[in-house]
Amino acid sequence: MPSLTTSEIYLPDGVFAASLTPMRADLSADHHALVQHCRWLLQSGADGIALLGTTGEANSLSVQERMELIEAVFEGGIPGNRLMVGTGCCALPDTLTLTRFAVEQGAGGILLLPPFYYKPVSDEGLYRYFSSLIEQVQDSRLRIYLYHFPKLSGVPISIDLTARLAESFPGIVVGMKDSSGDWSNMQALLERLPGFKLYAGTERYLLEVLKRGGAGCISATTNATAAWAAEVYRLWKAGEEVGAAQEKLTQARQALEVGGFIPLLKQLFARWQQNEGWRYMRPPQAPLPEAAITAVEAQLEALGLALERG
Amino acid sequence: MPSLTTSEIYLPDGVFAASLTPMRADLSADHHALVQHCRWLLQSGADGIALLGTTGEANSLSVQERMELIEAVFEGGIPGNRLMVGTGCCALPDTLTLTRFAVEQGAGGILLLPPFYYKPVSDEGLYRYFSSLIEQVQDSRLRIYLYHFPKLSGVPISIDLTARLAESFPGIVVGMKDSSGDWSNMQALLERLPGFKLYAGTERYLLEVLKRGGAGCISATTNATAAWAAEVYRLWKAGEEVGAAQEKLTQARQALEVGGFIPLLKQLFARWQQNEGWRYMRPPQAPLPEAAITAVEAQLEALGLALERG
Numbered sequence: 170m171p172s173l174t175t176s177e178i179y180l181p182d183g184v185f186a187a188s189l190t191p192m193r194a195d196l197s198a199d200h201h202a203l204v205q206h207c208r209w210l211l212q213s214g215a216d217g218i219a220l221l222g223t224t225g226e227a228n229s230l231s232v233q234e235r236m237e238l239i240e241a242v243f244e245g246g247i248p249g250n251r252l253m254v255g256t257g258c259c260a261l262p263d264t265l266t267l268t269r270f271a272v273e274q275g276a277g278g279i280l281l282l283p284p285f286y287y288k289p290v291s292d293e294g295l296y297r298y299f300s301s302l303i304e305q306v307q308d309s310r311l312r313i314y315l316y317h318f319p320k321l322s323g324v325p326i327s328i329d330l331t332a333r334l335a336e337s338f339p340g341i342v343v344g345m346k347d348s349s350g351d352w353s354n355m356q357a358l359l360e361r362l363p364g365f366k367l368y369a370g371t372e373r374y375l376l377e378v379l380k381r382g383g384a385g386c387i388s389a390t391t392n393a394t395a396a397w398a399a400e401v402y403r404l405w406k407a408g409e410e411v412g413a414a415q416e417k418l419t420q421a422r423q424a425l426e427v428g429g430f431i432p433l434l435k436q437l438f439a440r441w442q443q444n445e446g447w448r449y450m451r452p453p454q455a456p457l458p459e460a461a462i463t464a465v466e467a468q469l470e471a472l473g474l475a476l477e478r479g
Numbered sequence: 480m481p482s483l484t485t486s487e488i489y490l491p492d493g494v495f496a497a498s499l500t501p502m503r504a505d506l507s508a509d510h511h512a513l514v515q516h517c518r519w520l521l522q523s524g525a526d527g528i529a530l531l532g533t534t535g536e537a538n539s540l541s542v543q544e545r546m547e548l549i550e551a552v553f554e555g556g557i558p559g560n561r562l563m564v565g566t567g568c569c570a571l572p573d574t575l576t577l578t579r580f581a582v583e584q585g586a587g588g589i590l591l592l593p594p595f596y597y598k599p600v601s602d603e604g605l606y607r608y609f610s611s612l613i614e615q616v617q618d619s620r621l622r623i624y625l626y627h628f629p630k631l632s633g634v635p636i637s638i639d640l641t642a643r644l645a646e647s648f649p650g651i652v653v654g655m656k657d658s659s660g661d662w663s664n665m666q667a668l669l670e671r672l673p674g675f676k677l678y679a680g681t682e683r684y685l686l687e688v689l690k691r692g693g694a695g696c697i698s699a700t701t702n703a704t705a706a707w708a709a710e711v712y713r714l715w716k717a718g719e720e721v722g723a724a725q726e727k728l729t730q731a732r733q734a735l736e737v738g739g740f741i742p743l744l745k746q747l748f749a750r751w752q753q754n755e756g757w758r759y760m761r762p763p764q765a766p767l768p769e770a771a772i773t774a775v776e777a778q779l780e781a782l783g784l785a786l787e788r789g
Contacts, residue, residue, distance in 0.1 A: 228569040228596035231576075232541070259538040259569075261761060266541075283763070285596060286538035288631060289738075290763040298762035321598060323633050324763075431597075451571060452611060453594045453634075455604035 178343060178366065179250045179277030179312060183216030184375070184398040185368060185387035187224040189434055190238070192449035198230065198238050202446060204245030211251060214399025215391060218247065219280055219346070221255035223321060224389035224430055229451040232263050236270050249275030253314060253387070257282025261298060268306050278312045280346060280387075285322035292330040303338055311341050314366065318348035325349070328357055335362055346370055346387045352377065359383050372398045373422050376415040379405050389430040393437060393474065394421045417472065424468040429457055436462045441475065488653060488676065489560045489587030489622060493526030494685070494708040495678060495697035497534040499744055500548070502759035508540065508548050512756060514555030521561060524709025525701060528557065529590055529656070531565035533631060534699035534740055539761040542573050546580050559585030563624060563697070567592025571608060578616050588622045590656060590697075595632035602640040613648055621651050624676065628658035635659070638667055645672055656680055656697045662687070669693050682708045683732050686725040689715050699740040703747060703784065704731045727782065734778040739767055746772045 188210060191202035207218050220242060221227035221235055230238070239254055254276040256267035261284070268279055281302075283295055303311065315334070319325040326345070334342040344366025347355050352374060358367055359381045367383035369375060372394055375386040379402070391398050397418045404411040427433060431454050439447035440462065448456065469475050498520060501512035517528050530552060531537035531545055540548070549564055564586040566577035571594070578589055591612075593605055613621065625644070629635040636655070644652040654676025657665050662684060668677055669691045677693035679685060682704055685696040689712070701708050707728045714721040737743060741764050749757035750772065758766065 223597075229571065229594065231570050231572040234570075234572065260541050260544075261539065262541040262544065284539065286631060287533075287741075287763055291765050294763035294765035297765060301762060321596060321633075323631075428599075452608035453597055453600040453604035455601050455607060 177340060179310075180253055180366075181216045181250070182366070182384040183402045184214065184372070184385055184391055184395060185217040185219045185253060186210045186215045186391040186395050187219040187222040187387055187389050189392055189431070189438070190221075190225045190227075190230075191446060192451065193446070194449060196449055196451050198234060199446065200238060200241035200245070203238065204242060204247065207242060207245070207247045210392065210395050211247075213395040214403075215395040216385070216399070216402070217251040217253060217277075219253045219255065219387045222280055222316070222346075222387070223318065223348075224392070224434070225255065226431060226451055226454065227255045229454070232258070232266055235267055239271055239274055239276070243274045250277040252276050253278040253280045255280040255282070255316070257284075257316060259284045259286045261302060264302055265305050268302065268311070269308070272306065272308050272310050278314050278344070280314050280316050282316045282318070282322055283324040283326055285324050288323045290324060292327055292333070295324070295326070295330055296333060299334055299342075300337065303341055313338075313342045314344040314346055314368070315342065316346050316348070317354075318346075318370065320349075328354070328361060331358060332361055335365060344368065344384060355383070356381065371422060372401075373419045375401050375418065376405060376411060388422075389434065390422050390425045392434050393425065393469070394418060397421060397474070421469060421472055421474050424465055424472065427457075427461060427465060429454075432457045433462065433465065437466060440466060487650060489620075490563055490676075491526045491561070492676070492694040493712045494524065494682070494695055494701055494705060495527040495529045495563060496520045496525045496701040496705050497529040497532040497697055497699050499702055499741070499748070500531075500535045500537075500540075501756060502761065503756070504759060506759055506761050508544060509756065510548060510551035510555070513548065514552060514557065517552060517555070517557045520702065520705050521557075523705040525705040526695070526709070526712070527561040527563060527587075529563045529565065529697045532590055532626070532656075532697070533628065533658075534702070534744070535565065536741060536761055536764065537565045539764070542568070542576055545577055549581055549584055549586070553584045560587040562586050563588040563590045565590040565592070565626070567594075567626060569594045569596045571612060574612055575615050578612065578621070579618070582616065582618045582620050588624050588654070590624050590626050592626045592628070592632055593634040593636055595634050598633045600634060602637055602643075605634070605636070605640055606643060609644055609652075610647065613651055623648075623652045624654040624656055624678070625652065626656050626658070627664075628656075628680065630659075638664070638671060641668060641675075642671055645675060654678065654694060665693070666691065681732060682711075683729045685711050685728065686715060686721060698732075699744065700732050700735045702744050703735065703779070704728060707731060707784070731779060731782055731784050734775055734782065737767075737771060737775060739764075742767045743772065743775065747776060750776060
């Protein structure tokens with residue numbers, strides 16, 4: 170695969186937080202609070218933000234709402250070379266509208282779900298979908314990161330399809346967020362496609378991915394663990410001892426793996442930032458029992474996470 | 480559950496065809512051909528049309544495209560009391576826009592998928608979604624048929640949730656298309672909710688559903704088998720011997736169960752009606768090998784189906 174030089178990739182390697190979307194009481198997206206949260210994540214050490222991913226409740230927002238949100242984040246001053254923007258819908262025209270818009274706004278990368286209603290679908294059908302999108306966007310600034318999240322999409326992006334897309338669209342299909350949780354899949358991708366910008370969908374595999382030439386991680390839980398994940402990345406780049414930092418990070422991740430990242434994280438932030446606005450979420454999300462939040466909070470505190478977040 | 484009188488239900492019991500959506504070479508919906516196909520289905524004996532269901536590639540069309548299609552079908556003279564219109568999207572605002580529009584156009588019923596990206600979600604989260612929709616549509620003509628298709632949506636609509644919705648919104652949540660293929664689920668629903676308008680998602684269970692007080696069937700394959708399914712319904716209503724007709728219908732259904740209903744049916748219709756336009760389908764759909772179509776066609780012909788359609 171002809172690989173891009175670093176200067177042609179707009180997004181940094183490292184740690185991306187899949188940002189939550191703060192909402193108002195009427196469940197509209199709170200753009201002001203979102204910009205603040207993005208800033209805070211970058212200040213906490215995140216190298217970038219994955220906007221409108223699963224954790225951002227993207228699929229609970231209309232296309233129009235997503236465009237307004239993207240615009241607001243750019244207007245709020247979050248730099249495009251820190252932003253990977255989710256644009257994948259079920260319907261190609263919607264994905265096209267959002268992708269064009271995000272690229273025109275200056276998004277350094279596009280996080281692209283496969284069309285996720287119909288299943289099973291053939292690799293050929295998915296190839297037609299992705300290639301048709303790329304041909305219609307027709308923009309030299311387009312950088313696609315495939316979003317492989319079979320548990321939610323129900324539509325896996327196979328290694329063969331990934332390779333076919335990367336080879337057919339060099340410099341455009343440049344990477345993947347692999348949220349399969351399947352380490353063997355990530356390993357196989359990194360072996361097959363050297364230089365491919367693979368981000369693990371969990372910070373648990375951050376160090377392993379980096380060691381094998383991948384780009385880093387993008388995860389829901391880095392909304393909470395950004396500083397610790399950034400520390401792992403910093404130590405690894407500096408060639409320093411990083412095992413203990415990764416172990417601490419993995420423990421924090423595990424404490425957060427109780428199911429329902431969106432309500433869990435929103436309810437945690439409501440407590441941490443003493444801001445009840447964080448509790449708003451769109452159905453089908455529903456709040457978790459407060460006892461569950463208390464238990465996670467206590468575990469994180471025992472690890473020293475809440476204290477550091479102060 | 481307080482049940483509606485027949486006059487308050489706008490849609491007939493019996494056989495619904497989940498209409499295909501004919502497309503043009505540019506993959507836009509061919510409204511004219513769709514209206515013709517709906518007419519042909521009704522003439523073939525279908526009691527109603529499920530528009531913009533899974534088979535209609537609804538989730539590959541944008542909200543705007545779906546509204547234009549609904550409008551065109553009404554303008555084409557297909558009566559609202561024969562139309563169950565699919566409006567369920569992932570994002571509540573989209574579902575709201577489409578549901579309002581379809582009700583205002585005169586749709587006799589709404590076929591409603593759950594929000595199908597996030598999973599697993601709690602019954603409480605789904606209840607919030609559906610109840611919020613109903614409260615916001617606020618239209619006395621709203622009649623909802625829940626669309627239970629766990630293999631595609633990944634989000635089952637449990638019997639408990641169905642009962643809760645039917646009891647909370649009597650006269651509004653009136654029925655279900657159960658495409659689970661799970662006969663025990665259909666049986667349990669019919670026992671728990673007498674009078675609930677249950678349509679099996681396959682004509683294979685048409686007679687069984689009718690015998691237990693259900694409404695009928697709605698299926699992809701009735702695009703091809705409408706006349707035979709209608710015959711089963713007619714015989715059953717007339718109290719005549721119906722076992723042989725159901726058996727023949729079941730055999731036709733089985734011949735069609737080769738995976739990929741959308742390409743299969745479009746490719747069959749292209750042959751039957753000698754109209755190459757039927758071959759257009761949106762990615763991620765992709766054509767099946769012609770040999771597979773030939774095999775199914777031969778099986779149907781052996782059963783006498785193609786000849787009757789002649």
